[in-house]
Amino acid sequence: MDLKTLSFSSPFPIPPLNNYTNTPKKHSFSHFTPHFPSLRRQITVSCISPVDQNRNLTTPQEEEIFSSTSRSGIISSTSEEEENIEEFEAGNESNILKQIKEIGLFAGPAVGLWICGPLMSLIDTAVIGQGSSLELAALGPGTVVCDYTSYVFMFLSIATSNMVATSIAREGKKEVQHKISILLFVGFTCGVGMLLLTKVMGAQILTAFTGPKNLSIVPAANTYVQIRGLAWPAILVGWVAQSASLGMKDSWGPLKALAVASAVNGIGDIVLCCFLGYGIAGAAWATMVSQIIAAFMMIESLNKKGFNAYSVSVPSPKELLKIFELAAPVFITMISKVAFYSLLTYFATSMGTNTTAAHQVMIQVFCMCTVWGEPLSQTAQSFMPELIFGINRSLKKARMLLKSLVIIGAITGSVLGIIGTAVPWFFPNLFTSDLEVIGELLILNPEVHVIGTLSG
Structure with a gap:
């Protein structure tokens, strides 16, 4: 059987055949449509019987013309296909750049x-x-109890963002309000528990942490912990309200609240410590008041979106299990990190006051740099549920989002690694005027580089 595929109709008529058996049978495969539009052609296949296998339907001149026409059509189709591929790749790169811009506006x-x-x-x-190296050293164990311990409750933030974003994509406003209410209850309960623990066991925890050789810093550290512990309920409730807003893809409202809080803290530190001479107690009061202000402002930001952030609901066992399923991996991860950084402070404390003071500076600079990656995690928590579980879900967009986050994370991590190493090394006077502590800073500076590399 002789098969001929005609990409284009021949300009020359085909001689008619005299009998039924010699009649060409044409079968159209117009439904065949390849991926690229430029390749969509109606293909006609002629099946000619063995009787006419030796019959020439065209002259050599006609075949040459037909062959050149076919070649030009194939070349044209190939060039159009290459143009479409280039346009597709350019569009893909444009989409990634556009998504990186959107991530930047949110993150x-x-x-x-x-x-x-x-x-x-x-x-x-x-x-x-700038005032006292002893109080600077006391901040080491004090921040372990106040700041590092708070990171254990990061699971509240992750669970809130995930549950709110998923509820918005799947369910109505009433269900979103209910989930916010139960998470507010969990946050408030955990905050009250930490407040009581700080009041009852604060001094004992600090004494066990610092060891018998550094009992001189325990009174100052305990003063700092007791004052800041008053803000525990507000801190965790504020985290839930903040994460609920982020789950609704609103990062500007909480940012305004924390900008005000940071200003209050900075002004309070300068007034209470530098002008009034309250030292570590003044710093604790300034921080505690600023955290309470931030919590109330974030609650009001959530109320302006039409939700009641003062409404709390006791979660059912099933709802607690759901929160646990979301929070357990984050909780285990944060427990591991807190234990690691607490051990670093513990061993630094055993080396003396100057080493503890220098370590406090280094670890605070390190923490300041590492949290810049958290907004990328929050972006994934806020946008991924809609792309994976939403009505208009798109796994292609989810993969593109992941790729964009990895690119931003790699660039940000490299820049912050350089900054975190350079600032304490070249500008140690920003943190202390004690030459012995500055000497320890220059010795300990590689610690930030090593920890940052392992963390990245």
């Missing part, structure tokens, strides 16, 4: 949310370090 303000806590502690470190 940029969210950076302010995450650096607020470490920034407050860094301000305390810089202000107190």
Whole structure:
């Protein structure tokens, strides 16, 4: 059987055949449509019987013309296909750049949310370090109890963002309000528990942490812990309200609240420590008041969206299990990190006051740099549920989002690694005027580089 495929109709008529058996049978495969539009052609296949296998339907001149026409059509189709591939790749790169810009618009303000806590502690470190090396050393165990312990409750933030974003994609406003209410209850309960633990066991925890050789810093550290412990319920409730807003893809409202809080903390530190001479107690009061202000402002930001952030509901066992399923991996991860950084502070404390003071500066600079990656995690928590579980879900967009986050994370991590190493090394006077502590800073500076590399 002789098969001929005609990409284009021949300009020359085909001689008619005289009998039925010699009649060409044409079968159209017009439904065949390859991926690229330029290749969509109606293909006609002629099946000619063996009787006419030796019959020439065209002259050599006609075949040459037909062959050149076919070649030009194939070349044209190939060039169009290459143009479409180039346009597709260019469009893909354009989409990634556009998505990176969108991530920047969301995660940029969210950076302010995450650096607020470490920034407050860094301000305390810089202000107190100018006055007393002993109080600067006392900030080491004090921030372990107040700041590092708070990271254990990061699961509240992750669970809130995930549950709110998923509920918005699947369910109505009433269900979103209910989930916010039960998470507010969990946050408030955990905050009250930490407040009681700080009041009852604060001094004992600090004494066991610092060891018998450094009992001189325990009174100052306990003063700092007792004052800041008053803000525990507000801190965790504020985290839930903040994460609920981020789950609704709003990062500007919480950012305004934390910008005000950071300003209050900075001004309070300067007034209470530098002008009034309250030292570590003044820094603790400034930080505690600023955290309470931030919590109330974030609650009001959530209320303006039509939700009641003052409404709390006791979760059912099933709802608690759901929160646990979401929070357990994050909780285990954060427990591991807190234990690691607490051990670093514990061993530094056993080396003396100057080493503890220098370590406090280094670890605060390190924490200030590492939290810049958290907004990327928050972006994934806020946008991924819609792309995976939403009505208009798109796994292609989800993969593109992941690729964009990895690119931004790699660039940001490299820049912050350089900054975190350079600042304490070249500008140690920003944190202390004690030459012995500065000497320890220059010795300990590689610690930040090593830890940052392992963390990245």
